[in-house]
């Protein structure tokens with residue numbers, strides 16, 4: 001009855017314990033899901049081990065943890081996949097396990113081996129260089145579905161998705177020493193990640209590093225790779241390639257609902273020329289490499305006569321939503337903010353329907369604001385602004401206020417049962433101007449006009465003796481826009497274009513304040529107005545056949561969130577010979593003809 005898979009997994013368990021282990025396993029599992037077959041259980045255990053959820057059993061204590069470990073592994077898998085955490089192999093769970101996916105594990109080895117002591121994922125690898133070469137070494141054998149030129153063009157655009165936003169530059173080479181070797185291969189191909197025929201695992205890539213295989217990307221040639229498939233048949237090559245190149249530059253899998261780095265195949269993602277990464281993925285790649293430096297133009301050839309003609313990027317039809325976003329979006333340099341909050345150590349500045357995000361090091365992650373309702377899932381789409389936002393002490397949930405209502409978020413998903421009335425807090429029916437947690441006493445403070453309240457989020461009740469007169473905070477103006485604590489131990493208060501700092505446990509503004517918000521937080525120079533319409537773009541565009549590199553109109557570099565930025569002009573490594581390959585612009589034409 002005990003299959004090979006189970007035996008393999010339990011090879012370190014003493015034979016005497018085997019029967020007990022078997023009973024412990026089968027009772028709860030079969031009890032909750034009576035239709036489960038041994039085959040399904042084998043498949044489940046094998047799957048959980050393969051993708052990092054089930055560690056090899058400890059030789060000493062393994063037999064005591066076995067049942068617990070399996071339940072825990074199933075729950076972890078369900079949580080990561082967005083399923084109900086039942087801890088048993090129910091139909092939804094088995095169904096997700098059969099979904100085509102990437103071969104790489106969801107949980108790193110390091111996280112598994114430390115057991116209960118939760119440790120963060122191993123430090124992510126990243127490339128130390130910013131110019132990376134790529135080459136498609138082997139092509140799909142069934143070229144009836146996808147021609148070679150189309151495959152190369154799709155790889156080009158899938159890499160460009162990442163280099164458009166991060167300071168990385170990819171160039172195609174013909175030699176055998178490309179950083180990113182791309183292969184279409186099947187079954188066992190000698191790298192420890194054998195493919196498995198149609199379905200199951202569809203592709204994998206190796207993380208950056210010093211190893212020979214670093215960056216290499218493999219696609220299972222037993223899949224029916226497609227592009228613009230009229231029906232939902234086949235695997236969309238562009239969508240899978242964007243995911244795998246995410247690994248090739250150092251990203252790991254995520255459970256975020258809106259991410260190209262979810263481990264499961266999500267279907268086609270639309271036109272490769274218009275594809276825009278989900279915000280979550282942008283932030284993660286910015287955390288590794290920083291934002292693309294808009295002024296260095298490192299992808300411009302040093303000497304055009306020696307290098308390939310840059311591919312002609314196809315003219316895109318006017319993107320309606322982008323235009324609307326640009327016209328509607330507020331100016332970060334000239335306006336006040338509705339709300340400001342420190343969330344997970346980062347700063348968020350809210351204005352109208354938009355927000356800007358700053359890293360822990362106070363680096364603005366993008367000049368372009370993100371739409372509130374697209375990131376904070378569950379707020380009404382017609383919400384035109386927010387009043388105040390803060391991260392709750394204790395459970396670290398995020399609370400949004402608007403008028404007489406409030407919403408509670410776990411990460412970026414709203415909790416059930418919200419909005420609720422702010423009378424829950426004991427606040428008057430006038431709304432709030434500002435909310436923040438004072439590091440000094442871990443209490444939550446609400447401000448409205450010239451009064452303030454002190455709330456205990458651990459006991460969920462208002463402290464006695466409030467409201468008090470806000471002039472007790474010496475130097476602060478009435479009618480604040482919002483306030484937040486910051487990692488330097490100080491509290492910051494915002495109103496109009498100015499902000500005030502209150503250090504430590506003082507209730508008095510530090511000398512030298514107010515200062516300008518735009519200048520100190522949002523990368524604006526004095527008197528500068530910088531609407532998103534004039535935001536510098538990182539790509540070069542061709543107008544009437546002439547090359548017009550975009551210039552940063554700000555006169556300064558957009559922050560780079562890591563210390564090493566893109567290499568300056570002049571140190572670009574000379575490219576490997578590419579004359580064996582048709583120039584990529586012909587591929588763009590090939591792709592265009594396929595698009596039309």
Ligand SMILES: [Ca+2]
Pocket residue numbers: 195196197198199200201202220222223
């Ligand atoms: Ca497969």
Ligand SMILES: [Ca+2]
Pocket residue numbers: 337338339386387388432433434480481482
């Ligand atoms: Ca406010």
Ligand SMILES: [Zn+2]
Pocket residue numbers: 102103104243244247253262263
């Ligand atoms: Zn993956």
Ligand SMILES: [Zn+2]
Pocket residue numbers: 189191193204218
């Ligand atoms: Zn492989």
